[in-house]
Amino acid sequence: MHMEPWDGPAGIVLTDGRYAACTLDRNGLRPARWVLTKDRILTIASEVGVWQIDPANVERKGRVKPGQMIAADLDTGRLLMPEDIDNELKGTHPYREWLKTNHQKLFNVSFEERDQIIRVLAEDGAEAIGSMGDDTPMAVLSQKVRSPFDYLRQQFAQVTNPPIDPIREAIVMSLNTAFGPERNLFEESPAHAHRVEVHTPLLSKEAFDKLLNLNDPAFAAATLDLQYDPATTSLEAALKALTARAVETVQSGKVILVLSDRNLGKDRLPIHALFAVGAVHHALIAAGLRCNANIVIETGTVRDPHHYACLIGYGATAIYPYLAYQVIGEFVKTGEIKPNLDKALSNFRKGMDKGIYKVLSKMGISLVASYRGAQLFEGVGLHESVVDLCLKGTVSRISGANFDDFESDQKLLHKAAFNPLRPLSAGGLLKFMFGEEFHAYNPDVVQQLQKAVKSGDYAEFKKYSELVDTRPVAMLRDLMKLKAGATPIPLEEVEPVESILKRFDSAGMSLGALSPEAHEALAEAMNRIGGRSNSGEGGEDPKRYGTSKTSKIKQIASGRFGVTATYLVNAEVLQIKIAQGAKPGEGGQLPGDKVSVMIAGLRHCKPGTPLISPPPHHDIYSIEDLAQLIFDLKQVNPDALVSVKLVAEPGVGTIAAGVAKAYADLITISGYDGGTGASPLASVLGLSEAQQVLRANGLRGRVRVQTDGGLKTGLDVVKAAILGAESFGFGTGPMVALGCKYLRICHLNNCATGVATQNEVLRRDHFIGLPEMVVNYFKFVAEETRELMASLGIRQLTDLIGRTDLLDVSAGDTPRQGRLNLAALLSQGSTPADAPRFSQQERNPSFDKGELAEQMVVDALAAIKASTPIELRYAVKNVNRSIGARLSGEIAKAHGGKGLPDDSIRIQLTGSAGQSLGVWNHKGLTITLEGDANDYVGKARLSATPACTARRRANSTPQAWAASASACATPARWRWWKASATTAANT
């Protein structure tokens, strides 16, 4: 049973004296048939009929199937069938011990987590897919016991470096993990090769047992117990004692240092694995011993890939997640899941490994060895004392829970764990559950909002905003109150609803994710109120262009689905989606079921194919690349504003500054975990950081800043403005207004409200949304914003932006909320008060005026409009970037998607072309270059590849871009890297 599946082909017949057995390889390439006669003779052979048996004498017969074993017990005369053998083996595991639920209660496993997370991993070997993000309070604000892992947010690559695509670039990734001391890289010795290697740091029981019993001083193991007696010591003191013991143990020559929380006791509390691993890791570094030992953690706390990533990220070499295995053992035993124990456990590991591959890839890291100890997390709500001892060096900006808080959490769990009457908790983190964790879009909120927008009754909306604004503290902004004591002004003196509505956008949700009806209703509503809707990634039906149903914001995401010159010229704003709140560092995903004929047509792909956008934009590997894409967009549609959507994480301010310098006109800061706009967990952090950095660097006046983190009410808008936003994106709110009931089944194409499905019947019979409902929603929000402005004595929304002095920080409801320090978020540092707080200019024009491109338009425009063929010749230099894009834009504007007949506009170029030659190339435009070109030749073109002659042959196959990009662009890229290095050195 614990054998790895072996390929064979072979049948093995074996005996140990008592049992005679036959087993087959997993493919069953070697047949084995058996016959048992009534006189108890068992025959197994590769064919039947190897000798004559009287059919009347046959008791049973059959064949051994692939991977199975049958055996005869010669003592009892019993024939053991494959399932008997499995059962016998199963019976030898210590399930009785495993089945105790107090371990599960002690480590806060809930029914929900078992059912929705562990079970899915064990059954499918992949993480569960969910929808609509997370709308629960961030851990430090929660009134429930939350895992310390929840206080850590994974960082992800955003502009500064590219994520890896864990699906398409899987080949470069590895989880191989080696045990044994790390030796001097510059010496060579046999000892260097003396290491034990496993292919994943998530150990099976067998691997774990073996590792501890290697019988080799190079891998001498010692186990340190993580339990302590709270009556005599505290969590902090216990941690310090642990680190001292760890240092001693390593000094004494032990190499494999096992930290275990398995040995629970009625009077003892476990040190959480995260704290233990982090503290030991840092203590060993401080003692200069880190390379001599491996930390292996045997823990009940690891049940999902985030837990796994946290422990590796804070220095664990390997993890043995015994409690997850126990839960899976229970599933197998009760028949709750179909796979046998071995399969289920290996599924679990496979799913967890896939999960950690994703975590690595989001950060652009290919080997787990590079991730180990890299601490690529942001602490949200962790006190300095905890960070200093256990997570040293981790960014944690607002302080928060200290060791006392975590100890009191563990005491609560411990009490429940040793009370046999308390059942396992029901859960409630993923789905709303009465009496459990708070959810921002709970049934009361959803139903009250729907009542308000349907009736159009502002009094009903006030009930809704009352529900939202007086909820238990769930978001950081709930701790910020509007300062009392301002002199109110009459409501009439506040700027009108209409001018506030112009600042509202809907967040990008693709046609594909949403039903066409919902997508169009949303667009129509936004157009009606004078705001802007966002197409999302995935194109837009050309029939909607120029009508009231068009989305004024067109999104450019990593998959580039449906991004054509025509799409781009039919926009007021072009938004580059660098990351999205629901899954930062990952691309959008559209399940195959949702890729209908219509959707596939718009996305230029085949119906039924799952569409998974890559995590990176394959043309953005640095901020300079992003600047180039912004320029490409400004060239194809000079009238549009270019916006860049970022997700809040530490350093987002610096990235925003870079984006402003790259001439984006708009920056959107999205909340981490926002989902389809559900919860703005960290958007407050991100928004305030962006505001601070942009102002400090004199860039704030050049760009507009938008936030789209779970805004729900007028109060949210006012607070967001105070923190620095001048434009506001809404995701879930308008969805709910259209009938979404927050079912979180968007990915199943099964949405009962017809909002997030492509199913014809659901769309036709069950979608009841009307643009009026969305219009009502936004009018209500705007009206409420005005009322609050009046109460603050503010006439113009711009007078509110960046006025952090209008906010007071409240102490919160729990001790750890009281320990949060939000002052830093509101501080403006040494930035002078008169530095701009909001955008002072309509757009942020590039230094590059694109003179050559403009000249080409002057020369060709008449021919384009008249559809007359023309041939033009120009000399190019490498400063002439995105050549062709302006013409393609003009062709798309004049002739739409069908463009012009082939070769209508022929451009002959000589010289070295700048980047993005022939980008967005539209039908009818042919560019021929004699000379060479830089990166991105023919990027995202619809037709007519630019041809490079002379040193490069003309080429019109679809691979042209790749071919020419690699062929002619690689040397350029090399030069470019060097150039950028020089610049950096000079500044």
Next chain:
Amino acid sequence: MQKPRRWCAGHAQEQADRCLGCGNPYCEWKCPVHNYIPNWLKLVTEGRLFEAADLSHQTNSLPEVCGRVCPQDRLCEGACTLNSDGFGEVGGGFGAVTIGQIEKYISEEAFKQGWRPDMSHVVATGKKVAVIGAGPAGLGCADVLARNGVKPVVFDRYDEIGGLLTFGIPEFKMEKWVMTRRREVLEGMGVEFRLNTDIGKDVSIETLLQDYDAVFMGMGTYTYMKGGFPGEDLPGVLEALPFLISNVRKCLDLMKPEEAYQDMKGQRVVVLGGGDTAMDCNRTSIRQDAASVICAYRRDEANMPGSKREVGNAKEEGVQFLWNRQPVEIVGDGKVEGVKLVTTELGPPDARGRRTPVVVPGSEEIIPADRVIVAFGFRPNPQPWFEAHQRRHGARFRPGGDRRL
């Protein structure tokens, strides 16, 4: 008649499998005891019956009763995403998952297969509690106490447990053996029943306070609300509860010689009220072969408090409904001869959001009747000894029949 429907495992699984597993489980949210409905639906789908029974008992001491008598159509099933369109309006949807039927199926099938509450981990505390009243509140209390290692002794003045579940709810809504079986189950868990015992008469409250660590009072809401109009005292005007109780006791052959049985045979019956008790009176009268049954309610059908399913059942059985009618007098000379009604219109909503009926002038009419049953609702009926002990023990009485512990 309620259509008897046999429920097999396949049918239950098929229904349970329809659950979408919403991110916002509106059923669980709407359920007054917040049953983990989606969770046990999933267990049923997977055929894990005993686990479903365990889970449904975690939030509810009498799931087999709720499965039968809860007004699911305005609670869990009414809130079910599949039942409603995007805005929670009933109708136009796919039809709710039949949660009530599944809840009943879980208990019935589990009991049939030998499931009983698992008491193996219970550690006795040595404490004991007197529970006054074997109605739903008392039984719920006893159940929770027993599971927590406290010995409950339940007193009731009637000869069977269940209180109104047994004596108030007509047999056609819930078979009486349901409570008999629950009694066995509870006794198996260590609950002791002392029936036919009236506290204050057979045993004094002082004795209980002396002999037990605590006393729980769950004595029900038997005081009925009056209409406050002339003629309410005429012979032939009945209170709903005594009428229903006498009917059940007659059916169960428990009538004592001194008890009066109210027979509706051949009578023209008018039921006043629009709640579930009124529906029970309607349907019981029909079963007693009343000549006619008319139900008058002061608001319209959409605004009545009773379960729509029950109204439907009553209509199907021949009850005639008069909506927007408010009784102003019961007329008759020495006995009931008719009910004077006025027509109402719905005015603006009151503080609780329900629309108040407003009388239409000059709309009086008299409906001939031999019997009038008043079902306007109930209030707690404080016992004479409450006053003395309330102050002494600082106990608080919560009117409104809050059955949750």
